[in-house]
Amino acid sequence: MWLKVFSSISVSSDFETDGELLRRRFDFNRTDGVANTQELIKGSVPKRTSITLQYPDKKFLLHKTIETVADGLLEHCLWYFVRDEGLPQIIIIDGGERLDLKDHFKHQLHSQTFTETLKIKQRKFGITHVKFVSSGKKANHSIxxxxxxxxxxxxAIQGKIPGLNGSMSDEKGEFSYSGYITGEYLNERVYEQRIGFDIEDxxxxxxxxxxxxxxxxxxxxxANIKHYLGDxxxxKIKLGRERVDTFVSNKAPRYRSIISRIPEADLTVDPQISDKDLDIKLHRHLYQIEQELLQDGHDIANPREDETHENYKDRLSKYLEVSKDLKESDLASYVTHRRVIIDLLDSVIQKQLNGKFSLEEAVHKLIVPMRVTSRDFEFSNQNLWLLDERLAFHDYLASDTPLSAHPITENGTRKEPDISCLKVFENPMLVSDTHASPLASLTVVEIKRPMRNDIKAGDAENTGTKDPIDQALKYLKALREGTTTYNGRTIPRSMEIPGFIYVLADLTDxxxxxxEYHRLIPTADGMGYFGYHDGKNYNAYIQVLSFDGLLVSAKERNKAFFDKLGLPSH
Incomplete structure (x- = not known):
């Protein structure tokens, strides 16, 4: 290990043999190993050992200061500074700098060492408590x-004692803890090479x-350390539990229903723990509870052998109670997801740092993935509830795909450039909700870029200035041509089934x-318009939503859930 860092080492060691004091000197290098061995008569000069490490590899020591070396050496040799046997003099010399490790120890010592006596099965042990300054450094607690x-x-005992995690602190500041255990029992059981003890676990x-x-x-x-560091x-336990409670209340309410099922010791965390690490820790417990519930679920259907009716009822009751808590956790997770989506929508519709508003694509992706059908993505990956909770329940959905590719219509036209050239939110989302009976409904959702103000009323053919209401009506008319279910069953009188049109756009001039061109009526809150088009081939209910109106509506519809979970309603 020496030669990995230093090219050459010189050793001078004094020792006594048959009443004579001798000095043995030798070099230790990468080429020859032990070399240049000398043995001299020293006389009566005090004994000493000198080890010189020379020519360090710069990749190891280039950035090491004398204080850094002293800290590492002190951490390694700390026991020598607190033991009863006394302390050897250790001097570090680096160029013109010189540092006595004893002085450095006094500077780094947080408070005076304290030794106590323990009694374990009639044998006495000693424990010396040391608090070491840890300001600016990672605290490593050990015995x-x-x-x-x-x-x-x-x-290392980091985390093995409740509350002993991260830097500890008292009225004098931050410190790390070290405990040194001694005793005749350890002296008796130590291996001759001092590499361990003959003691069973x-x-x-x-x-x-x-x-x-x-x-x-x-x-x-x-137990002794708990008493010594009690306050x-x-x-730390108090602050750690407050950290957990705050995180669960404000950011992760899905864990609220299972907190009572996590051992108190496992809820003792470092108050400085990151959200990510805390989430992982709590999720690990959630996963364990789910696994135990799954295992119990396979056993709960049948009473155990020799199990009484009362015991079975008790076991079933506990199973259902845990199951209820997990379902509450899943619901809390979903509601939290909704809060995040609403906050993201709020951010997307604002003017961005570049002074411009987001493209339609940013809003589109929040509501539903692009260029997919309902057979291509999971239910949990859509947020149609932002517009209308009913839109989540559909038989077929296509997002940003040509009308000619939809199996729910016989319309095979590829209008140019409107259909083939539609991009991002210029393309509509198409929803068909069908049942076993002939009753059905068609929905077209058209989204425009936030604060877009270059459209022209009634102009659905000019690519750059499409009237989104007229555009959506034409899509609805095209869809009605031979409308079928996803499985190909004809829907009679498809030209007469109800149509619903949602236009999401800011109410610019x-x-x-x-x-007004389409004779729509302003909503009472002034954040949208609504109306009905009874013309042939339309039979359409129309709703125009501003982005602000969409945001306010989504917040109002979900506020009760957010309040119930204690989520901030901003």
């Missing part, structure tokens, strides 16, 4: 098992009362002229 004055085993049966396991040590140590842990 170390020590023997013969050395650290033998380190263990768990002890059961015959030796359970006398043999000490790591499980026993952990239990006692964690800080309780505050030109758009208002179009509405």
């Amino acid at each position: 170390s098992f020590c023997a013969a004055g050395r650290v033998v085993k380190d263990e 768990r002890v059961h049966d015959l030796f359970e009362e006398t043999e000490i396991s790591f499980e026993d040590i952990h239990e006692a140590v964690f 800080q842990l309780n505050e 030109n758009m208002i002229e179009c509405c």
Whole structure:
């Protein structure tokens, strides 16, 4: 490991043999390994060991300051600064800079170390608590098992104790925690090479009362740490739970119905946790509850062997209760989705940073995918409810596709340029709602770019200035020619079935002229127009919605759901 970073190392080590003090020196390099070994009589000079690391590879140390090296070395050697056996002098020299690690330790120590005695199955252990300054650094909480004055085993405890996550803080500021466990039991059980302990993870049966396991040590140590950091842990637990509650209330109400089914310890999170990580954590619990419910669902149909009627009723009741909570979670997720779509619509219809309004395509994609039919996308991928909740229930739907490609009409014309050249929202969305009986309805939805003001009333042939109302009426007329169900069943008197036209466009001066040209009536709120065209081949109910009117209507229709979930209604 040394030679991966440094090209050459020099070692000078003093040692005593038969009453004589000797010094052994050697080099260690990539070419020769151990070389230039010398052994000298030193005399009575105090013993010392010197290790010189030379010629570092710049990709490892180019950006390392002497303080950075000191921090890393101190973290590695921290036990030497708090143990009873005392501290060796450690000096770091880098060019003209010199740093005594003992002074650096005093600067980095958050507060005085504190040692307590633990008793585990009649054996005494010591634990030394150390709070280390963690300002500006990632907090790493750990415990170390020590023997013969050395650290033998380190263990990260981040998150293993409720509240011990992220940086901790008290009246003196932020700190990370380290605990050092000592005791004669550890000295007795350490391997000769000091690479571990001859201690079982768990002890059961015959030796359970006398043999000490790591499980026993952990239990006692964690309880002691909880007591030592009590105030800080309780505050962190409180803030973490507030973080969960705020996230669920404002951003993820789908988890509200299952929060009570998540163990309290699992709801103890770092208050600084990101929305993404918290969502993943809660979803993991939701998935686990769903899996358990699915497993129980396969077993619930039949009583278990030797199960009493009362026990079966109790098991069934619990199953139905969990099932109810999950369904509430699914509903909350869907309602939250609606809130997000409404907020996106609100954003899309505003003037953008470039000073222009969004193209029709941006609005179109929010309502339904483009260039697809109802056989190409899932029900959950459409938001027709923005216009009318009833539009979600259709037999066939086509979005931004030529009329000649629709199986619900025998109209095979490809008008030019209107049909073949229709683009984005100049192309309509076509909806047919049919039943087993001859009753049916046709719906045409036409969308224009927000704040578009260059259309001409009654002009449906001029490509650049189409009257969207007249345009939609002509599409409706074309659809009526031989209208059939998706499966090819003829719908009698298709020219007489009701037609519904929705035009989504801002009420600019030109758009208002179009509405007046078609003798439509303003709505009471002034955000749209409505009317009926009783002409031959039309029989159409017409509704013109402004984008503001669409937004207000969608919010009003969903407000009760948002309020019930505690979602902000902005």
